[in-house]
Every structure is written in C-alpha cells, then in structure tokens.
Amino acid sequence: MFQAMPYDGTRSERYESVLSQLGALMEGEPNAIANLANASALLKTSLPDTNWAGFYLFDGKELVLGPFQGLPACIRIPLGKGVCGTAASERRTLVVGDVHAFPGHIACDEASNSEIVVPLIQGDRLLGVLDIDSPIKHRFDDEERRFLERFAGMVAEVIC
Template structure:
C-alpha cells in the first residue's frame, strides 16, 4: 500500500494519495508518538531530495525533538529561534529556500540547504511543528507548502 511506485500522478495528486494513506495508517490509533512516528516515516518515504523529516513538540514553552527520520537532531529549540522556532512563534508555515540566509538559523545538519516548517495547531493550541530539511537549495515550492499544510491538517485529527 505504501510503495513509492504508487505515486504516478502529478505532484498534487501524489500528495492527495499520501494524505489518504496517512488517514488509513492512523485510523483507530490514539497514541500520539505512534501516530507521529508513522507520519514521519510515511513522509520520509514519499518525499524525495530530503534529508530530515520529523516533529518538534511543544513542552514547557519550547520545542522538543519528537519522532523523526534522519540523522540525530537538535533536541531543544526555543520558540522564536531558527526556522522551527519562528514557525512556532508566528504559527505560520516557514518555507526557506536557503537556510544559511535565514537570520538565526540553527544548523542541526550541515548538509541541509532548504527547509519547510509547518506549525501543528489543534483547537487554537500549538502542539508543535513538522520540520522537513533538504540538501538542495529551494527544494520546496508552493505546492509542497499547500499540500504539507493539508497533510498536517489531516494529522491533527489523530492527535
């Protein structure tokens, strides 16, 4: 069911399929860590040209590393610092074409060149962020942004 060869449509259609797969994968499961783990694994398998896919969760006023796929990462990120902290403080998606040009960028992996971070908000409360890094500059476009926001909107139903 979750085979890359299943993604034969255009980019938006492929994202719609992965969002349906997410719902099927998480249906009936209440454990947040299990759901975030499967969500990060699913996205990591789906997305190409990425080197880190995962979550940071709000805990005691800061972002703390959650389930992810990729190299070991920064454990704690203050709200307002770096791309993740900025997405959290503004509760707005941050799509950064060149992370080295972003003021206050936190380099957890020197190979990362671009990044997209989507806040996870449920009932007005910030739960955390979805963070995706790429070793390519300008990897993420408007379609990625729109569809990853839709992915997070679906994910929130299971958190």
C-alpha cells in the first residue's frame, strides 16, 4: 500500500519527493481516472494551505470535472471562462493571487482566494487542466508554478 512520505527538507527537495511519489503511483497503471485520482490526492496531502486540488478534462468542447480532492465543484467550464477556462484556451499556466480580482472568476468554493491552473498538454493536444485553490491570497509562487508544471507534464504523459 502506498503512503505519502513526510518530508522535512527544503521546499524544492519536498517537490522532488512528490514528483518521485507521483511517478511511483502511476508506474504501470494504464487507467487515466485512477492516475488522476491518485495525483489529486497526492497534491492535496502534499501542499499545505490548499482547499481544492484536481483536474478538469477537455472533452473537445469544454472542460468537464475530473478527479479532485475538496468540496463539490462546478461540473462544466467553457473555454475562455474563469481561471480554468482561460488557462486552457491560452494553453498557459495562470497564477492568480486574488481570484476576486480576476474578471469572470467562477466561484465554486467561496473560501478560495488564490488559484493556480496548469494546462495538461500532450504534443499539440489539450487534455485538460490541473487546478489548485487556496484560502490564502497570493499563496502560489514561481517555484511552486515550476513544480506544478512538471507535475502536470508527468500526468499528461500517462492520461492520453
């Protein structure tokens, strides 16, 4: 049985440990839903001060809720709408320090104050987005962005 490893080192060492754990969780598992479920649980237990971590999957028209950890969420998000839809349509990571100042923000959890959304892309194909919310404004920094982009890249490799 897999157990998340506690880590008391630097943040970058902890991120490397989480990436290693993600690789171990997904190794040899072909089921996308199982991999996404474990990936969201790993993030939720590894990132302090977060209240939602999960995935929205692109169905060819819009983003549809996938595996996540947190309160119930919006089920469908059109491309270009909210932080998730904007990150997906622009195919770039968005770090939003104050979601209430983001035009068109979709509030699924009123406790969320900041958000990071990383597109899941394989080649030229949009697969979906990784979405993480925090009740703390300006919670996500550049080091965490780089870590989450690597995390999302590993996930995108196995969920095609």
